[in-house]
Amino acid sequence: MIRTAGAILRKDLTIELRTKESVPAMTLFTVTVYVLFHFGLDRDSLDGELASGVLWVTLLLASVIGVSRLFAAEREQGGIDALLLAPVDRTALFVAKAAALFLYLLVLELVAVPAFGLLLLGPDLLAALPELLAILLLADVGLAAVGALVSALAAETRARELIVPLLLLPLLVPLLIGAASATAPLLRAGAAPEDLGRHLVLLGGYDLVFLLIALAVFDFLLED
Amino acid sequence: MERVYSKGFRPLAIATVLTTVAAFALIFFYAPLDADQGFIQKIFYVHVPMAIVALCGFVAGGVMAIRHLRTGERSWDMRSYVAIHLSIILGTGVLITGAIWAKASWGHWWVWDEPVLVSFLIVFLLYCVYYPLRFSIEDPERQARYSSVFAIAGGAFVPINFTAVRMAEAVTHPRVLSQTGGNLPGEMRLTFLVSLLAMALLFVTLWKLELTSKHASAQLKRLRSRLELRAEEHPAAQPVTR
Amino acid sequence: MPALPLEEAGKYVAGAYVVFLALIVVYVAILGAKITRIDRELGQLLELEDAAGREPGGPAEVTEQ
Numbered sequence: 350m351i352r353t354a355g356a357i358l359r360k361d362l363t364i365e366l367r368t369k370e371s372v373p374a375m376t377l378f379t380v381t382v383y384v385l386f387h388f389g390l391d392r393d394s395l396d397g398e399l400a401s402g403v404l405w406v407t408l409l410l411a412s413v414i415g416v417s418r419l420f421a422a423e424r425e426q427g428g429i430d431a432l433l434l435a436p437v438d439r440t441a442l443f444v445a446k447a448a449a450l451f452l453y454l455l456v457l458e459l460v461a462v463p464a465f466g467l468l469l470l471g472p473d474l475l476a477a478l479p480e481l482l483a484i485l486l487l488a489d490v491g492l493a494a495v496g497a498l499v500s501a502l503a504a505e506t507r508a509r510e511l512i513v514p515l516l517l518l519p520l521l522v523p524l525l526i527g528a529a530s531a532t533a534p535l536l537r538a539g540a541a542p543e544d545l546g547r548h549l550v551l552l553g554g555y556d557l558v559f560l561l562i563a564l565a566v567f568d569f570l571l572e573d
Numbered sequence: 574m575e576r577v578y579s580k581g582f583r584p585l586a587i588a589t590v591l592t593t594v595a596a597f598a599l600i601f602f603y604a605p606l607d608a609d610q611g612f613i614q615k616i617f618y619v620h621v622p623m624a625i626v627a628l629c630g631f632v633a634g635g636v637m638a639i640r641h642l643r644t645g646e647r648s649w650d651m652r653s654y655v656a657i658h659l660s661i662i663l664g665t666g667v668l669i670t671g672a673i674w675a676k677a678s679w680g681h682w683w684v685w686d687e688p689v690l691v692s693f694l695i696v697f698l699l700y701c702v703y704y705p706l707r708f709s710i711e712d713p714e715r716q717a718r719y720s721s722v723f724a725i726a727g728g729a730f731v732p733i734n735f736t737a738v739r740m741a742e743a744v745t746h747p748r749v750l751s752q753t754g755g756n757l758p759g760e761m762r763l764t765f766l767v768s769l770l771a772m773a774l775l776f777v778t779l780w781k782l783e784l785t786s787k788h789a790s791a792q793l794k795r796l797r798s799r800l801e802l803r804a805e806e807h808p809a810a811q812p813v814t815r
Numbered sequence: 816m817p818a819l820p821l822e823e824a825g826k827y828v829a830g831a832y833v834v835f836l837a838l839i840v841v842y843v844a845i846l847g848a849k850i851t852r853i854d855r856e857l858g859q860l861l862e863l864e865d866a867a868g869r870e871p872g873g874p875a876e877v878t879e880q
């Protein structure tokens with residue numbers, strides 16, 4: 350199963366590197382939204398909860414783009430049928446897609462978080478860094494799992510682009526709550542984590558539950 | 574199969590009516606007036622049971638969806654659909670009565686202080702997508718399968734969401750209303766429990782009612798197509814009229 | 816906020832309960848309409864079956880499971 354997942358993952362990454370469809374769009378979108386927030390909030394610098402909120406909401410919105418495009422390659426070239434004809438475990442497909450999304454998010458954050466530090470963040474970003482990395486990683490796992498699930502769920506519907514954000518965003522609210530609450534104290538002057546453990550547990554629990562659910566139900570999707 | 578829906582329906586309906594009447598009597602003639610909120614507090618007896626039953630309905634829909642995927646029997650998907658459908662309707666009621674309560678208690682039509690209300694809004698927004706998702710898939714077998722996946726994810730989401738929202742609100746707004754939880758004086762607690770029971774019975778009654786109707790509809794369709802087929806095979810018979 | 820006087824409070828409480836009852840009444844009404852339609856169609860199909868049974872070339876009877 351791991352090998353199949355690895356093969357699918359490699360294929361997806363190759364396509365992404367060649368066509369550069371998802372990640373650049375997500376990154377551009379994120380930086381654009383930062384500019385929008387600058388004008389919308391009429392602020393030069395943010396800190397604390399406001400900064401945390403802007404950072405995380407923008408990340409979530411950007412992830413919608415990635416999730417919508419996750420199965421695009423298969424849909425457009427009829428690759429799904431080819432995959433289904435082969436005796437491939439659907440679980441491998443899920444792992445591959447979730448891993449791809451996870452990697453896209455990491456690359457996105459590599460650009461977006463420093464950009465945020467540059468454009469909008471008041472206090473020093475580096476002070477927040479080690480804990481922020483932990484939060485980002487945990488959140489990305491959850492995002493990847495839920496994103497892959499939603500993407501598959503919406504893959505066959507006609508109103509795909511509408512359904513993905515409407516489905517994804519409410520499901521991500523607990524993740525947003527955990528991540529934003531954990532990040533807020535880190536983005537203040539004199540970054541000191543508060544209650545970090547509790548929020549990380551919430552994030553971890555969320556990740557676990559949705560990973561398990563996605564693994565359990567994925568077999569029933571994309572079946573024909 | 575029809576037996577499953579119509580069996581025991583009459584006693585259930587009667588029990589529902591009786592319990593509801595009892596609840597109303599208790600609410601307006603037995604339960605004492607709340608010291609802080611006054612008469613407004615009476616809304617609590619319809620708002621909170623509706624919320625609890627609706628949330629349980631969503632979770633139940635998820636459990637039925639699991640059975641559907643496990644057994645492949647479409648009847649479970651139908652049960653799941655009706656449960657979710659009813660819970661969404663109740664959910665509308667929860668949000669409206671919650672807004673009325675908020676306006677009467679705090680002067681605003683919406684407050685973020687009540688974790689039940691807030692998490693309900695999120696759950697409601699999520700489940701509203703159930704219909705467009707379901708009805709945008711044409712193949713009936715696939716429609717049922719994907720709806721079940723959604724119902725399962727949603728059913729698991731409900732408790733997680735509630736916990737998360739509660740955690741968030743506890744930090745920013747200390748719980749203003751402890752009515753939804755513990756220390757209720759005895760008479761209020763009894764009234765609340767009876768109201769909750771009435772709401773639950775109502776849900777199950779309406780659920781069975783709608784399932785029976787849907788089942789009858791499906792049977793009718795099958796019968797009609799069978800008769801039309803027969804009419805085609807014997808062209809001497811009367812033409813089919815609708 | 817201090818509790819509202821009884822008359823004002825009454826309006827809100829009444830409103831809330833009316834919403835609840837209205838939801839149920841509307842739901843039952845729609846369901847009732849659906850059931851009436853099913854009933855009517857059932858009647859039509861019975862006539863259809865009778866007509867098919869009467870024709871010499873038609874089936875002798877329609878058997879149900």
